[in-house]
Amino acid sequence: METKPLTAHDSLNNPLMRPTSYQALHPPSQDSPPGDQGNIPVHDIRQRANAGNSMAADSGSTGSGHRSDINMEGGSSCVADSSLPIGNNDMTINDDISSPDLMCFGQYEDFHTIDWQRDVARDRMRHRLLEKNRGRSLLDWLKSSHDAGSGWLCVFLIGLFAGAVAGTIDISARWMTDLKFGICPEAFWFNREQCCWSSNETFYDHDNCSNWYTWPELLGLYDDTAGTYIISYFFYIAWSLLFASLIAALVMMFAPYACGSGIAEIKTILSGFIIRGYLGKWTLLIKSVGVIMAVSSGLSLGKEGPLVHVSCCIGNVLSYLFPKYGRNEAKKREILSASAAVGVSVAFGAPIGGVLFSLEEVSYYFPLKTLWRSFFAALVAAFVVRSINPFGNEHSVLFYVEYSKPWIFIELIPFILLGVIGGLIGTAFIRANIWWCRFRKSSRLGQYPRLEVAVVTLITALLAYPNPYTRIDTSSLIYMLFSQCSAANNDALCDYQRNFTNVNSAIETAAAGPGVLRAIWLLALALIFKMTMTVFTFGIKVPCGLFIPSLAMGAIVGRIVGIAMEQLAYHHPDWPVFAGECSTGDNCITPGLYAMVGAAAVLGGVTRMTVSLVVIMFELTGGVRYIVPLMAAVMASKWVGDAFGRMGIYDAHITLNGYPFLDPREEFTHTTLAQDVMQPRKNGSLYVLTQDSLTLADVEQLLTETNHNGFPVVVSHQSQYLVGLVARRDLVMAISQAKRTVEGISRESIVLFTPSVPSPWLGPPPLRLHRILDLAPPTITDQTPMETVVDMFRKLGLRQTLVTHNGRLLGIITRKDVLRHIKIMSNEDPDSVLFN
Numbered sequence: 001m002e003t004k005p006l007t008a009h010d011s012l013n014n015p016l017m018r019p020t021s022y023q024a025l026h027p028p029s030q031d032s033p034p035g036d037q038g039n040i041p042v043h044d045i046r047q048r049a050n051a052g053n054s055m056a057a058d059s060g061s062t063g064s065g066h067r068s069d070i071n072m073e074g075g076s077s078c079v080a081d082s083s084l085p086i087g088n089n090d091m092t093i094n095d096d097i098s099s100p101d102l103m104c105f106g107q108y109e110d111f112h113t114i115d116w117q118r119d120v121a122r123d124r125m126r127h128r129l130l131e132k133n134r135g136r137s138l139l140d141w142l143k144s145s146h147d148a149g150s151g152w153l154c155v156f157l158i159g160l161f162a163g164a165v166a167g168t169i170d171i172s173a174r175w176m177t178d179l180k181f182g183i184c185p186e187a188f189w190f191n192r193e194q195c196c197w198s199s200n201e202t203f204y205d206h207d208n209c210s211n212w213y214t215w216p217e218l219l220g221l222y223d224d225t226a227g228t229y230i231i232s233y234f235f236y237i238a239w240s241l242l243f244a245s246l247i248a249a250l251v252m253m254f255a256p257y258a259c260g261s262g263i264a265e266i267k268t269i270l271s272g273f274i275i276r277g278y279l280g281k282w283t284l285l286i287k288s289v290g291v292i293m294a295v296s297s298g299l300s301l302g303k304e305g306p307l308v309h310v311s312c313c314i315g316n317v318l319s320y321l322f323p324k325y326g327r328n329e330a331k332k333r334e335i336l337s338a339s340a341a342v343g344v345s346v347a348f349g350a351p352i353g354g355v356l357f358s359l360e361e362v363s364y365y366f367p368l369k370t371l372w373r374s375f376f377a378a379l380v381a382a383f384v385v386r387s388i389n390p391f392g393n394e395h396s397v398l399f400y401v402e403y404s405k406p407w408i409f410i411e412l413i414p415f416i417l418l419g420v421i422g423g424l425i426g427t428a429f430i431r432a433n434i435w436w437c438r439f440r441k442s443s444r445l446g447q448y449p450r451l452e453v454a455v456v457t458l459i460t461a462l463l464a465y466p467n468p469y470t471r472i473d474t475s476s477l478i479y480m481l482f483s484q485c486s487a488a489n490n491d492a493l494c495d496y497q498r499n500f501t502n503v504n505s506a507i508e509t510a511a512a513g514p515g516v517l518r519a520i521w522l523l524a525l526a527l528i529f530k531m532t533m534t535v536f537t538f539g540i541k542v543p544c545g546l547f548i549p550s551l552a553m554g555a556i557v558g559r560i561v562g563i564a565m566e567q568l569a570y571h572h573p574d575w576p577v578f579a580g581e582c583s584t585g586d587n588c589i590t591p592g593l594y595a596m597v598g599a600a601a602v603l604g605g606v607t608r609m610t611v612s613l614v615v616i617m618f619e620l621t622g623g624v625r626y627i628v629p630l631m632a633a634v635m636a637s638k639w640v641g642d643a644f645g646r647m648g649i650y651d652a653h654i655t656l657n658g659y660p661f662l663d664p665r666e667e668f669t670h671t672t673l674a675q676d677v678m679q680p681r682k683n684g685s686l687y688v689l690t691q692d693s694l695t696l697a698d699v700e701q702l703l704t705e706t707n708h709n710g711f712p713v714v715v716s717h718q719s720q721y722l723v724g725l726v727a728r729r730d731l732v733m734a735i736s737q738a739k740r741t742v743e744g745i746s747r748e749s750i751v752l753f754t755p756s757v758p759s760p761w762l763g764p765p766p767l768r769l770h771r772i773l774d775l776a777p778p779t780i781t782d783q784t785p786m787e788t789v790v791d792m793f794r795k796l797g798l799r800q801t802l803v804t805h806n807g808r809l810l811g812i813i814t815r816k817d818v819l820r821h822i823k824i825m826s827n828e829d830p831d832s833v834l835f836n
Contacts, residue, residue: 108329109729110276112709113660113815116365116797117778119330126324150322151369155338155377157318162311162339162377163384166346169292169303169310170390176296177473180239181232182214236298236471237461243297244457247290247542248450255286259541262287262309263362264653266340268661269312270333271364272797279316279336287313291543295473299460300533302474305545308343308362311381315339330797334370337363341374342381344616347547348398349385351378353616360612361650364664365797398475400622403484405590407629410577414565415629418558418598419636425531425553426605426637427644432535434652440539441656449541456540460533469519469526474552477526481555481595482621492519493559509570509587512563520560527556538649546649550606551599558598562591596621597633604637608648658834660815668790670825675782677789677821678803678811686811689713691723691754696735696767697747703732712802712809713753713773720808723753725777725800726769738767777802782810786821793818 108114127147134144175191184195196209215235216228251258257265257278265278277283291306319335320326340362344354355374359366391398440446464470469477485494495515534549566589569578578588600617604610614630617623641648646666647655654661680686687702689711702711709728715721738745744765751767778801780789792798793815800814820830 107729108274109709110274112274113799114272114274114329114797115799116272116330118774119328123324123328123331147324150324151334151373152376154315154318154322154325154335155342155373156380157321158311158315158335158339159342159345159377159380160384161314161318162307162342162346163381164388165288165310165314166307166381167385167388167390169288169307170385171388172292173295173303174390176243176292177298179296180236180298182212182217184212185218186211233465236465237458240297240299240457240461241454243293244299244453244542245450247293247297248453248540250286251290251541251543252449255280255282256541257283258286258290258543260539260543261305261545261650262312262543263305264650264657265659266309266312266336267362267364267650268654268659270336270340270362271661272329272333273659273661274329279313281313281317284310284313284317287543291545294542294544297457297542298464298473299457299542299544300474300530300537300549301542301544301546302548302551303543303545304344304347304547306543307347307545308340309543311343311346312336312339315342330365333365334367334373337366337370338374338377341378345378345381346385348616348620349382350616350619351375351382353612353619354378356612356615357609361607361609399479399482399596399620401482401484401592401596403590403592404623404625405588406625407590407593408578408588411565411589411629412632414561414594415597415633416636418554418561418594419601419604419633420640421557422554422598422601422603422605422633422637423640423643424605425557425602426550426607426641426649429531429535429550429606430645430647430649430652433538433649434656436535437539437653437656453540453542456533456536460537463529463533467522467526467529469522469556470529474530474548478548478551478555478595478599481552481559482592482599484590484592492516492522495519509566509573509589511570512567516563520563523556523560527553530556546606547603550603554599554602555595556598557602558595559591561598562589562594565589565594566591593623593626593629596623596626597629600630601633601637604634605641606649608638608641608646608651610634610638655832658832660819660833662790662794662815662819664794668787668822668825670786672786672821672825673782674780674784674786674789674803674813675810677786677817678782678813679817680811684811686809687711688717688720688809689726689751689753690716692750692752693717694751695747696745696749696751699731699751700735700747703728709814710800710812712777712812714809722779722802722804722807722809724773724775725802726753726773730772731769734769734772735767742767779804780813781805786818789813790818790822 130140130144130147133140135141174193175189178192181192184190184192187195192209192212195212214232216222216231219231221228221231255277257275257280262278265275269275269278287306287310291303291310294301294306295303315335315338316332319332325331325335337358341351341354341358344357345351348354352375355371355378358374359371363370440452445452472480480491480493483489485496492515495513496510497513530549530553534546534553538544538546538549566587569589572578596617600613604613607613613634614627617630618627651661651663687706687708689699689702691713693716710725711728711731712725713723715723742765745767746764749764749767751769753770753773755770757766757768778792778796778798780792780801780803782803782805784803789801792801798815800812802809803811803813816833819833823830823833
C-alpha cells in the first residue's frame with residue numbers, strides 16, 4: 001500500500017497540538033483506602049492503567065462526518081470521529097466501513113514521568129481556544145477571565161489555608177511539648193507561657209509560675225528531691241513514647257507517605273515524576289497531626305521540612321478546584337512550586353526566603369509568572385501566620401534578635417572557620433545518615449518500623465532529660481543561643497563577672513564565670529547528642545525535618561566559638577586586631593551572632609543551599625546587618641561540602657530511593673554518543689508497530705509480552721521509516737473502548753495508524769487509531785552527542801526520544817537510560833535507578 005505524504009495538517013492530527021479538552025486527564029483519586037497508596041514495594045511496582053479523562057471539543061471543522069462521545073468507566077471518555085481528511089487518489093475513505101477513528105488518552109501511571117512537552121502544548125492550545133472564543137458571548141468572556149485569574153485565586157487559597165494550618169501546628173506543638181513537664185489546671189489548653197501570663201504576674205519566669213503545675217506537684221511533691229526528679233523523668237519519657245508511638249501507628253495504618261521530611265520527594269515530583277497519593281488528603285491530614293506529635297515527643301527533628309510537604313498537599317488538593325491545573329500535570333507543578341514557597345514562608349516567617357528556596361532548591365520548572373504567584377502566596381501565608389501570632393510576640397519570625405552591634409573585620413576569620421566546620425559536619429551527617437538508611441532498607445530492621453520509632457524515642461528521652469540544653473525543645477534552645485546576655489537573663493550561659501547597674505546601658509566586657517564553663521561542656525555534649533540522634537531519627541516512620549536540628553547543631557558550635565572570641569578580646573584588648581573597637585570597655589564581640597552564623601553554616605553544609613539560606617536566616621532573625629558574615633560562612637560551608645561530595649541530603653535521598661531525577665545543575669562532560677545509550681543495542685530487537693499491517697491480536701500480544709510505555713510506529717518492518725509514537729496507556733485504552741463500542745471488531749481486525757482507509761476494504765472492520773498517534777515525537781540521530789541529549793531531557797522534560805539514521809528508526813532513549821548512563825560514567829551502580 002502506498003503511503004500518503006505528510007502535508008500541512010491541522011492541530012488535531014498531532015496530540016501535542018490538540019486542545020486540552022481532547023486529553024483532559026482525570027485527576028487521581030484522593031479518597032483511596034487508607035494505607036493503600038504507600039504499600040507498594042520499591043522492587044515490585046504495580047503497573048496501573050487507570051483510564052484518564054478525555055473530553056472532545058469541536059475545533060471548528062465543517063466536515064459532515066459523524067462524531068460521538070462515548071463514556072468510559074472511571075470517569076474517562078473517548079472520541080469516535082469519522083470526519084477524517086480525504087486522502088489522495090490512491091488513498092480514499094471507504095464509506096462502507098463503519099469504524100470510527102478512536103481518540104482515547106489514558107492517565108499517567110504511578111511511578112512514571114510526565115510528558116512536559118505534551119502537557120504544555122495542550123495548555124497552550126486550550127488557552128488559544130479560550131482567547132478565540134472570548135468575544136463570542138458574555139459566558140465565553142467570563143470563562144476566559146476566570147481562566148486568566150484562576151492561578152492567582154488558587155495560590156491565594158493555598159496561602160490562606162497553609163497559613164491557618166501552620167499556625168495551628170505551631171500552637172498545638174508548643175502545648176503538647178509543655179505537656180511533658182506539667183499542666184495548667186485552670187485551663188488545660190494553655191501552654192506554660194500562656195498559663196503564667198494568665199496569673200496576672202508582671203514578669204514571665206519559666207521556672208517560677210504559680211498557675212503552672214509540674215507532674216510531681218500534681219502528685220503532692222513540692223520539694224526538689226530525688227523522687228521529684230524521678231517522677232518528672234518518668235512522665236517525660238512516658239509522654240514522649242506515647243506521642244511517637246501513636247503517630248507511627250497512624251502513619252503506618254493511614255498514610256505511609258506522611259513519614260519523613262518530604263522535600264526529596266517533592267523535588268522529584270516537581271521534576272515530573274508521578275507518586276500517587278503522596279500529596280493526597282490522607283497524607284495531608286496525617287502529616288499535619290503527625291508533625292505536632294513528632295515535635296512534641298522530643299525527637300531530634302523539626303517541623304519546617306514537613307510544613308513544605310503539608311503546603312504542597314494543600315496545593316495539590318486545591319488545584320482540582322481549577323481544571324486548568326488539576327487536569328494538567330505540567331501546569332499543576334507551577335502550583336506546587338508556589339506551595340513549596342508557602343511552606344518555607346509559614347515555617348520560618350520568611351516569605352522572600354521561601355520564594356528563593358522554591359527557586360533554588362526544589363523547583364524544576366519555574367517560569368516568571370510562577371515567581372510572581374509564589375511571592376503573592378508566600379505574602380498571604382505570612383500575613384495569616386502573623387494574624388494568628390503563634391509565637392506570642394510582636395514579630396512573625398522564630399528567632400528574632402534584639403542586638404544590632406556591628407561586627408568587626410577580624411571576625412570574618414572565625415566566621416569563615418564556622419563555615420568550614422559547618423561543611424565538615426554536614427558532610428559527616430549526610431554520609432552517616434545515608435549509610436544508616438541503606439542499612440535499614442537492606443536489613444530486617446526495616447520490617448519493624450514501629451519498634452524502631454519506639455526504641456529511638458526511648459533512647460532520645462533517656463539521654464535528653466539529664467542535660468538542660470537537650471531537655472527543652474530545640475526551637476527554644478536555638479533562641480537561647482541566638483540571644484544576647486542581658487540583666488534579665490539568668491541562664492548559665494550568661495554567668496559573667498559583670499554588674500548590671502543600668503539595664504539600658506551598653507553591655508561591658510567581662511570574664512566568663514564558672515557557669516559559662518559548665519554551660520560549654522553541656523553544650524558540647526548536646527552537640528554530640530544532637531548529631532548522633534539526628535542521624536538515626538531522620539528516616540524513621542514519623543514526620544521529621546532537618547532544618548531545626550541542623551540549626552541547633554550549628555548554633556551550639558557558633559556559640560562556643562563566640563564565647564572563645566569574646567574571652568580572647570577581653571583578655572587581650574591591646575592586640576592590634578581588637579584595638580579601637582574593643583578598647584572602650586564595651587563588649588565588642590556578640591556570641592549570639594556566632595551562633596547565628598554557625599547555624600547557617602551547618603544547615604548549608606547539610607542541604608547545600610546558598611542564596612535562599614542567607615535570606616531565610618536574616619528574615620528568621622531580623623539581623624539584616626549581618627548578611628555579609630552569613631554569606632561568608634554559607635559559601636565556605638558549600639565549598640568544603642562540595643569538596644567531599646556535591647550532593648546535599650535531599651539529593652542523596654533521591655539517589656538512595658532510585659528516583660528518576662535529572663539534576664539541572666550538574667554538567668555532563670563525557671564524549672559518548674546517542675548510539676552508545678539507545679535501546680536496543682546493536683543486533684538487538686526493537687518492538688515497533690507498523691502503520692497498517694498488524695492485526696489486533698498482534699498488538700495485544702505485544703502489549704502482553706512487554707511493559708514499555710510507548711511504541712514507535714513505522715511504515716513497515718522492512719523500511720523502518722518512522723511515522724510517529726503511540727503511548728501505551730492510550731493504546732490500551734483505545735483497544736478496550738473499541739471492543740465495547742465498535743461493531744465487528746475482532747482479533748483479525750487490522751490496526752490502522754493512517755488517516756484514511758484504502759478502498760476497497762476486505763475483511764473485518766479495521767481499528768483506526770490515527771488520532772492517538774504523535775506525529776512529531778522528539779527525535780535525534782544516532783550521532784548526537786550525549787551531552788546534547790542530556791540537556792534535552794533536562795530542559796525539555798522529555799520522557800523519551802527516538803533515535804534515527806537517515807530517517808530510519810534505530811532505537812529509543814528513555815529517561816531511565818540517561819540516568820543509568822550517567823551512573824555508569826560516574827562509576828556508580830546503574831541498577832540503583834529503579835523507576836522510569
